[in-house]
Amino acid sequence: MENSKFNRYTITAALPYANGPLHIGHLAGCYIPSDIYVRYLRSLGKEVAYVCGSDEHGVAITIKAKKEGITPQEVVNRYHEQMKKSFVDFGISFNHYSRTSSKVHHETASGLFRNLFEKGEFLEQSTEQYFDEEAGQFLADRYIEGTCPKCGNENAYGDQCEKCGSSLSPTDLINPKSKLSGNTPVLKETKHWFLDLARYTDFLKNWILVEHQNDWKNNVLGQCRSWLEAGDGLQARSMTRDMDWGIPVPVEGAEGKVLYVWFDAPIGYISSTKEWAAEKGIDWEPYWKSKDTKLVHFIGKDNIVFHCIIFPAILKTHGEFILPDNVPANEFLNLEGDKISTSRNWAVWLHEYLEEFPDKQDVLRYVLTANAPETKDNDFTWKDYQSRNNSELVAIFGNFVNRAVVLTHKFFDGKVPQLGALNDIDKDAIETLKAFPDKIAASIERYRFREALSYVMDFARLGNKYLADTEPWKTIKDDKGRTGTILNIALNIAANLAIVAEPFLPFTAAKIYGMFNMEGLGWKDAGNSDILETGISINPAALLFDKIEDHVVEAQVNKLMESKKQNELANAVAAPMKDMITYDDFAKLDMRVVKVLSAEPMPKSKKLLRLTVETGLGVKTVLSGVAEHFKPEDLIGKQVTMLINLAPRKMMGVDSEGMILMAEDRDGRLRLLQPNEHTGNGSTIS
């Protein structure tokens, strides 16, 4: 929407989850884009509240705490401080960085819940959940472990199996065990409060798919469409959980229950704004309730549903709040071709980066912006990092500023020389200079930061070209006045460059401001060719960027390869032995050697093959999830091992009458188990 109708801005960046340090994916996903946007707005002189904070609730944190033998509060305290420091270190310029364990946030979130509750917005539903009788509490999905019904992994969680990636519900698990006591949990009834999202479907469809069809990003609209237009519509979502870590549900009869972390997290933006306003002694409400406030949520694509569907539904229902004008979600950043992963240590950690690349925050900011995953997943590679540093930041940007300053010191004693008569080259350069700020601004306002940044580089190129065309090192020999004119213009290009680069490269801009003794300048000054007054002294040139040598990035790649090796080593440990069983348990299994008669892909399935086998007791049909490992012709005619007395199970409309046994390698590859010589079909195995 047009900015002219807005008098203030509330800009939010996704609350980072306080269970680990920050990495480059976090920066690229939402903190750098939001920071660029905010710095630009401030440069324009706009009123901005840029808020964020640590997301400290949720089960994952309680599990981590338990594992380390400390309290959840101790876990979040550790990461809250570390993340907060990383943001400061990288120049992410929040007005306020809060945390969801704060008092203000507890009050705000329960207040909002209470408001919806009193309006009768929640559906109260009782469901059966696993309960640990010894610990006396209901178990979150993640607190239940058991055997994955799909791959047999004994350590699958109640919500998903990390080995085969299936998403599960706790009742799917075989032999569920409580992670609290190790006991088998029992099913017990529990009551929860659900937000009936289906009621907002029409409103959301109109608001997102009609009103914002032209100004929201494609990937965001697509995700919303897939939720809003799904066959069975929006499902009611429980806004409460049985847990003791979080914000207590402020309703009678809700003892031992807390607000769902995704209910309370976005409200953290409001709480953070409140804290900031209170410190500043101003009213927070206009930032969330005035129609002339522009609210923008910067997030990663994993958060789209919460920020475009659930949170707006909550705000809308409350009635007093404004809705986001835009939710410019980024896609994901990969690292050297692989998905970034905290648990696999496949990441570039911000705190480590700064230790190894001190004072190079802007280089990372630059690379992550130039290659930001704005429209699709992108890959960060150290080679690209090096190349962008050396051939763009050093060779174009840094080099230009350095040339202008060095020449000025060489020929004019470090004082801005006087502007004389202008020729066509000068006039063209000044014209081009005037046009850049608007061009860059237009891209920023459309959330196209990589494009905006490329214009900033073009601006630096203009400076280099101007020097190459005018050749002041030649004119100095017989025309000092002309040389002065050239350098005056070149220095003013550099000064302008600092202003438009500031949102992207704040540390570098500050260095240039320091070199030129510039103060109090903003976007409104950009485009003028007389920012630097004649006669003022500028400081000696200091290099803005340094070349990065091959061995430096090679070391980084090696470091990553090392963690990959460590992971393989960790995975190389064979799965632990299952519980002891008796011979009788074993004897119940009827395993046979069978021969595959036919095999064909199951229509409409990626993973299933439909096999018919001769069991010696007749032909049986088996559906086997091996289509990604074997072609039908790899199996036909082969003898394999089969469990034949497994109860039939219908899949995709076909009864599967047993299970083909496979060996699974640690890399997930499957192998057939075959007798070493031909054996009669139906031979027993014991």
Added chain:
RNA sequence: GGCGAGGUAGCUCAGAUGGUUAGAGCGCAGGAUUCAUAACCCUGAGGUCAGGGGUUCAACUCCCCUCCUCGCUACCA
């Protein structure tokens, strides 16, 4: 399989509402230059715009089908 997002020069990516010889940066090859961190500046070579149909005077851009990648979702008894 369903839904969503992508598949454009060696690499990373741009290409509103369809319209002249499809663009940029990097890399590469020539040239020019020496103020500058051998950097800058100029020129050039590279693409049947995943593939196949269709609509149109005209399609990278619209429609249909197929293939590939990624995300969510279902199916590994």
